[in-house]
Every structure is written in C-alpha cells, then in structure tokens.
Amino acid sequence: MTLKLSADHIQAMNAHAERTYPDECCGLMLGNVQESDTGFAQMNQRAESSVRIVTTLYPVENSWDQQVATDLQDESPSKTRRYAIAPEAMLKAMRDARSRNLAIIGIYHSHPDCPAVPSECDRRLAWQHYSYSIISVQQGKTREFYSWRLDVDHQFQPEPLVILETISH
Amino acid sequence: MTDSAPLLKVENVYAGYVKDLDILQGVNFRIYPGELVAVIGPNGAGKSTLAKTIFGLLTPRMGSMVFAGKSIVGLKADEIVQQGMGYVPQISNVFRSLTVEENLEMGAFVLNQPIQPLKDEIFTRFPKLAERRNQRAGTLSGGERQMLAMGRALMLKPKLLLLDEPSAALSPLLVDSVFEQIREINRTGTAIALVEQNARRALEMADRGYVLEAGRDRFEGRGIDLLNDPKVGELYLGATKR
Numbered sequence: 001m002t003l004k005l006s007a008d009h010i011q012a013m014n015a016h017a018e019r020t021y022p023d024e025c026c027g028l029m030l031g032n033v034q035e036s037d038t039g040f041a042q043m044n045q046r047a048e049s050s051v052r053i054v055t056t057l058y059p060v061e062n063s064w065d066q067q068v069a070t071d072l073q074d075e076s077p078s079k080t081r082r083y084a085i086a087p088e089a090m091l092k093a094m095r096d097a098r099s100r101n102l103a104i105i106g107i108y109h110s111h112p113d114c115p116a117v118p119s120e121c122d123r124r125l126a127w128q129h130y131s132y133s134i135i136s137v138q139q140g141k142t143r144e145f146y147s148w149r150l151d152v153d154h155q156f157q158p159e160p161l162v163i164l165e166t167i168s169h
Numbered sequence: 170m171t172d173s174a175p176l177l178k179v180e181n182v183y184a185g186y187v188k189d190l191d192i193l194q195g196v197n198f199r200i201y202p203g204e205l206v207a208v209i210g211p212n213g214a215g216k217s218t219l220a221k222t223i224f225g226l227l228t229p230r231m232g233s234m235v236f237a238g239k240s241i242v243g244l245k246a247d248e249i250v251q252q253g254m255g256y257v258p259q260i261s262n263v264f265r266s267l268t269v270e271e272n273l274e275m276g277a278f279v280l281n282q283p284i285q286p287l288k289d290e291i292f293t294r295f296p297k298l299a300e301r302r303n304q305r306a307g308t309l310s311g312g313e314r315q316m317l318a319m320g321r322a323l324m325l326k327p328k329l330l331l332l333d334e335p336s337a338a339l340s341p342l343l344v345d346s347v348f349e350q351i352r353e354i355n356r357t358g359t360a361i362a363l364v365e366q367n368a369r370r371a372l373e374m375a376d377r378g379y380v381l382e383a384g385r386d387r388f389e390g391r392g393i394d395l396l397n398d399p400k401v402g403e404l405y406l407g408a409t410k411r
Binding site: 071086087088090091094095098103104127128129152153154 | 243245247248261264266267271274275278279281
C-alpha cells in the first residue's frame with residue numbers, strides 16, 4: 001500500500017487546512033489504483049501491494065453539525081474536532097470521478113492543534129478501501145502530513161507516501 | 170432448498186453494544202439462497218441487534234458468521250456490501266436532502282460501471298419511485314421512503330437483503346404495499362432476511378422463520394408452522410388468530 005501524490009497536492013491540502021483553522025477541513029482524493037483493486041469484484045482482494053495515485057483533489061465544506069452528530073451518535077457538535085462530507089458533495093465527486101474514469105480513493109482532513117494521527121472517531125467511521133490523509137495544524141500553521149489505511153483488524157496503519165513533483169493525468 | 174449450502178450461517182453468536190452485556194446470547198441463524206426468512210420476537214429479543222451484527226455494525230464477541238462461503242466476522246459494513254449483502258436499517262435509511270434518483274446513485278458508490286441501467290431496473294420495479302425521481306427523499310411518505318431504501322440497497326444486486334423492521338411506523342395500507350414489494354424482490358431470487366415486529370404478516374410471507382427470545386433462537390421452522398404453533402402463538406402472536 002502506497003499513496004502517490006504530488007507536492008502540489010500536499011500544498012493545496014495544507015492551504016485548505018490553514019484556511020479553515022481552527023475548524024477541520026476535509027476533502028476527497030480522486031485518482032487510480034494500480035493493480036486494479038477498485039473494481040467491485042476485486043475489492044475483496046485487499047491488494048497489499050497496491051499503489052494509489054492521486055490525480056485530483058476535491059476540497060469540500062465540512063458539514064459536521066448537530067444533526068450529523070446525532071445521526072452518528074457522537075457527542076461532539078464542533079467542527080474543530082470533527083468533519084463530515086455532505087451527501088451532495090459526495091455525489092458530485094462520485095459523478096466527477098466516474099466521468100473522468102477515476103475513483104474516489106481517499107479522504108483528507110485536518111487535525112487542528114492535534115497530531116496527524118487518526119482519532120477513535122476517525123477509526124470508527126473509516127472505510128476499508130479508502131486512504132485517510134491527515135494534516136496537523138498547530139496554531140494555524142501546518143506541521144505534519146501523514147496518510148493511513150485500515151488493516152484487517154480495522155486499526156489504522158501508516159501508509160507510505162511517495163511525493164512526486166508532478167502527477168501526469 | 171435446505172439441501173444446498175446456506176448463503177449465510179450464523180452460529181452461537183454473542184454480541185452487544187456494551188462490554189460484558191451481550192444482547193445476543195448464542196444465537197443461530199441460517200438462510201439459503203433465494204429464501205425469505207422472518208426473524209420475529211418480542212421487543213428487546215435481539216432482532217435488530219442480530220441484523221446489525223450480521224452486517225458488521227457490531228462485532229460479535231464470540232461465534233461464527235459465514236456468508237457465501239467466507240467468514241464475515243470482523244468485517245465492516247462496507248466490506249460486507251462488497252461480499253454481496255445489502256442492509257436497510259429501520260431509520261435514517263435515505264439521504265433526505267438528495268432526490269430519489271440521487272439516492273439510488275449513491276447506492277452504487279462502489280461500482281465502476283455505468284449505473285443508468287441499474288437505476289432503470291429499480292424504477293421498473295418501483296414505479297412510484299420513477300414518478301418521484303426528482304423529488305427529495307425527505308419529502309417522501311414513509312412507505313415511499315422505505316421503497317427507496319430498498320431500491321438503493323438493490324442497486325448493487327445483493328445476494329442477500331437484510332431488512333430491519335420495514336413496516337415500522339407505516340399505516341396498514343402502506344404496510345401491505347411494502348410487504349408486496351418485499352415479496353416481489355424475493356421472487357427475483359434475492360434472499361431476504363426480514364426482521365419484523367409485525368410477526369404474523371412476516372411469518373405468513375416467509376419460507377421459514379426464527380423466533381428470538383432473550384438473544385437466542387427459541388423456535389425455528391417454516392413460516393406457516395410457526396404461525397400455527399400454539400407456543401409461538403401464545404407468546405408472540407397474540408391469543409386471537411386472524
């Protein structure tokens with residue numbers, strides 16, 4: 001499992017995270033998976049050696065609110081500690097990805113004044129086939145960037161990053 | 170039907186929401202390809218907990234669950250969907266702010282193929298949804314919303330559909346309509362596990378049924394046999410037969 005993305009992608013996510021500070025930012029990562037583990041029939045074969053290539057970022061609004069908190073049985077009403085992606089935004093990204101023969105391969109979000117380490121809430125709500133990239137923002141400035149994937153025991157493990165100068169579309 | 174291998178085999182499963190407090194206490198459940206199986210029982214018997222556990226929303230503390238030949242213990246819902254199981258929860262089962270058509274599209278989120286033919290199939294099966302395709306799900310009636318939730322789950326053509334109390338809070342007329350749709354879905358070959366409070370209606374329609382009590386499967390048999398079983402009748406169906 002490796003996530004390939006460009007320095008521009010990281011810069012864009014950092015900028016997004018700083019812009020929304022002290023709230024969490026969030027967005028989707030569109031791209032391709034080498035060794036084709038995005039096909040429906042093949043999704044069960046967890047491709048440990050798969051390489052996920054981010055081609056497009058899809059920043060969205062953090063739509064966490066009281067209603068989402070209630071629906072998810074989460075006590076935190078604050079966007080400073082939680083994020084949610086509205087179904088409208090997800091649908092738009094799905095359509096965009098399909099039209100370009102891409103897939104949603106991951107989600108990024110920020111942790112304001114916290115390390116770039118998944119929280120228990122992140123773990124609880126995470127999906128197996130996505131990469132989860134987290135940006136730590138300390139006092140409004142980005143400090144670290146890590147990516148994570150769930151293992152077979154539903155625990156997050158660091159996902160190796162390969163940062164390229166550019167990604168060819 | 171029972172000569173073939175079970176599509177889903179749940180054995181001796183213990184699970185609950187809180188540590189050291191199991192709602193399911195050694196429950197067993199089987200469903201064969203194409204079957205319609207009702208799960209009934211009093212409030213608190215563990216019916217919905219069983220559905221949630223099968224679908225990976227709760228992790229069993231003990232026991233085995235094999236679906237389509239593979240263990241699904243420890244898998245999360247998104248992985249179980251990919252194995253070919255659909256689940257329609259009792260509440261919060263549609264995206265209220267999205268239209269009917271958009272909800273169906275969301276149901277096919279993992280597919281990397283054209284989804285229009287799938288939507289067309291659902292609209293053919295549920296003409297009411299076709300009429301309302303551009304209407305926001307939050308404005309649908311309870312019965313229509315239930316149909317949409319089932320339609321969305323069917324977008325991935327599951328081998329097994331788990332329905333958690335689809336008749337809850339519906340008027341009797343709508344219950345008839347929803348149950349008829351369930352029967353139709355089953356006729357096309359999709360196995361259905363129907364968790365229902367409306368025990369009599371569920372057993373009338375089911376090939377087989379399970380009666381849960383205190384987290385265990387207390388009775389199991391053909392739907393019609395359970396309906397006529399005086400012990401089941403006394404306990405769960407009310408004294409008077411319709």
